[in-house]
Amino acid sequence: MLTLQTLRNDREGLISAYKARNLDVTEVVDRILELDSERRQTQKQLDDLKHEQNQASREIGELFKSGEREAAEQKKTAMGDIKERIQGLDAVLRTLEGQQVDRLLELPNRPHASVPVGVCDEDNVVLSEEGSRPELGEDALPHWELCEKYGLVDFELGTKITGAGFPVYRGKGARLQRALIAFFLDRATDAGYEEFIPPLLVNADSARGTGQLPDKEGQMYHCAEDDLYLIPTAEVPLTNIHRDVVHKAEDLPIKLCGYTPCFRREAGSYGKEVRGLNRLHQFDKVEIVQIQHPDKSYETLDVMVEHVRDLLRALELPFRTLRLCGGDLSFASCLTFDLEVWSAGQERWLEVSSISNFESFQANRLSCRYREGGKNQLVHTLNGSALALPRIVAALLENNQGPDGINIPEALRPYTGFDRIT
RNA sequence: GGAGAGGUGGCUGAGUGGCUUAAAGCGCACGCUUGGAAAGCGUGUUUACUUGAAAGGGUAACCCGGGUUCGAAUCCCGGUCUCUCCGCCA
Numbered sequence: 204m205l206t207l208q209t210l211r212n213d214r215e216g217l218i219s220a221y222k223a224r225n226l227d228v229t230e231v232v233d234r235i236l237e238l239d240s241e242r243r244q245t246q247k248q249l250d251d252l253k254h255e256q257n258q259a260s261r262e263i264g265e266l267f268k269s270g271e272r273e274a275a276e277q278k279k280t281a282m283g284d285i286k287e288r289i290q291g292l293d294a295v296l297r298t299l300e301g302q303q304v305d306r307l308l309e310l311p312n313r314p315h316a317s318v319p320v321g322v323c324d325e326d327n328v329v330l331s332e333e334g335s336r337p338e339l340g341e342d343a344l345p346h347w348e349l350c351e352k353y354g355l356v357d358f359e360l361g362t363k364i365t366g367a368g369f370p371v372y373r374g375k376g377a378r379l380q381r382a383l384i385a386f387f388l389d390r391a392t393d394a395g396y397e398e399f400i401p402p403l404l405v406n407a408d409s410a411r412g413t414g415q416l417p418d419k420e421g422q423m424y425h426c427a428e429d430d431l432y433l434i435p436t437a438e439v440p441l442t443n444i445h446r447d448v449v450h451k452a453e454d455l456p457i458k459l460c461g462y463t464p465c466f467r468r469e470a471g472s473y474g475k476e477v478r479g480l481n482r483l484h485q486f487d488k489v490e491i492v493q494i495q496h497p498d499k500s501y502e503t504l505d506v507m508v509e510h511v512r513d514l515l516r517a518l519e520l521p522f523r524t525l526r527l528c529g530g531d532l533s534f535a536s537c538l539t540f541d542l543e544v545w546s547a548g549q550e551r552w553l554e555v556s557s558i559s560n561f562e563s564f565q566a567n568r569l570s571c572r573y574r575e576g577g578k579n580q581l582v583h584t585l586n587g588s589a590l591a592l593p594r595i596v597a598a599l600l601e602n603n604q605g606p607d608g609i610n611i612p613e614a615l616r617p618y619t620g621f622d623r624i625t
Numbered sequence: 626g627g628a629g630a631g632g633u634g635g636c637u638g639a640g641u642g643g644c645u646u647a648a649a650g651c652g653c654a655c656g657c658u659u660g661g662a663a664a665g666c667g668u669g670u671u672u673a674c675u676u677g678a679a680a681g682g683g684u685a686a687c688c689c690g691g692g693u694u695c696g697a698a699u700c701c702c703g704g705u706c707u708c709u710c711c712g713c714c715a
């Protein structure tokens with residue numbers, strides 16, 4: 204959620220910035236500002252009335268004490284009118300505030316100046332490509348066939364137990380999952396991130412704090428009886444650790460990481476996009492999060508991107524780096540870099556990581572601040588996948604396949620305990 | 626799941642309708658004192674909104690939401706969380 208301050212101070216800059224998202228926000232912004240001035244006016248009137256009431260009440264108390272019962276009663280009746288007016292204005296104020304917040308909540312984050320104008324993923328800008336794509340020839344298999352051939356992932360079994368999109372990993376396939384999780388967590392810890400194991404279900408306040416509510420309500424699994432949501436990413440519980448917290452400026456940045464399964468309904472997905480491990484309802488991911496001083500958040504974003512790129516280098520996967528265009532930017536993000544690995548069996552790029560700076564958009568909802576010079580100010584929050592497992596597994600299997608087995612990259616072998624899948 | 630007790634400032638803790646603009650203590654900050662320190666003394670010590678050029682002023686907040694009242698930390702209703710006991714359970 205943007206701060207009102209931003210809207211008041213920089214209406215023009217704001218409106219032109221949203222063009223990168225292909226949005227004309229003039230009307231919404233002006234309506235919010237209009238509500239704002241109405242609200243402030245009402246607030247002032249209300250405060251004055253309450254002041255009057257407080258004073259009168261004090262006087263009545265004193266009159267009673269000094270035994271002037273009649274004068275007190277008289278004053279009491281006179282208060283009836285003020286009371287009604289206060290109730291009326293109170294209701295108006297609440298309505299105005301509600302309308303204002305509703306509109307603010309609907310407004311996506313303001314894109315960073317470097318975000319390219321664009322409508323969809325085709326308008327994303329490829330910044331660089333690294334590593335070489337393997338030459339596999341005609342016999343190359345997509346990962347879902349490799350999974351079956353070597354008994355690594357059983358998709359049909361998952362369908363039986365739960366439904367489509369809930370795979371069952373087994374044998375070396377299961378061990379590979381565990382190896383990747385441990386490898387990613389170790390790398391994050393080495394980089395100074397504190398490891399957490401957070402709850403996998405969160406309440407509505409938390410979902411709102413990171414921006415999943417109300418924007419992406421339909422994408423989360425919801426336990427109606429207890430009104431809890433299954434997390435779509437560890438970002439939600441990890442970032443919400445800092446909801447309603449004021450940090451000392453010198454404690455920043457705060458670096459957190461965690462492995463969790465992620466649950467996504469993925470309503471509306473279909474076709475080859477969702478084949479095999481490409482898109483799942485439940486998948487594993489290690490997430491890194493930073494709470495940072497506003498002056499340093501973009502520097503930090505670059506460092507986080509480099510951290511994830513190092514993971515891909517260590518796994519010897521060919522990858523490219525994208526700067527997302529305005530149309531592909533998530534609701535809460537100012538600037539996002541995507542990393543995609545080359546999937547040799549499918550001959551396409553697969554998104555494996557999204558690293559974003561949310562500036563104060565989440566912090567404002569979370570009320571996460573830092574104290575500097577005697578004042579509380581909103582922090583900046585950032586996060587990135589480091590990394591999401593299924594597509595990494597897909598690429599590892601496909602890219603490293605041979606006629607009679609799959610090689611495990613060097614860096615992963617201490618974790619898997621085997622160097623080849625046969 | 627059942628029964629009971631409770632939720633007050635950074636912390637401890639008083640406060641059953643107006644003398645509370647929340648006592649007292651602790652902690653913290655600054656100043657005085659001192660060769661330096663401790664002790665002592667003094668001053669200060671929440672947040673949000675709003676008003677004002679500033680100094681300053683106003684309103685709200687004692688778990689949350691309603692209600693009663695001229696007036697609520699205090700009374701009433703609903704919710705929530707914590708603790709204790711019982712039951713169940715990996």
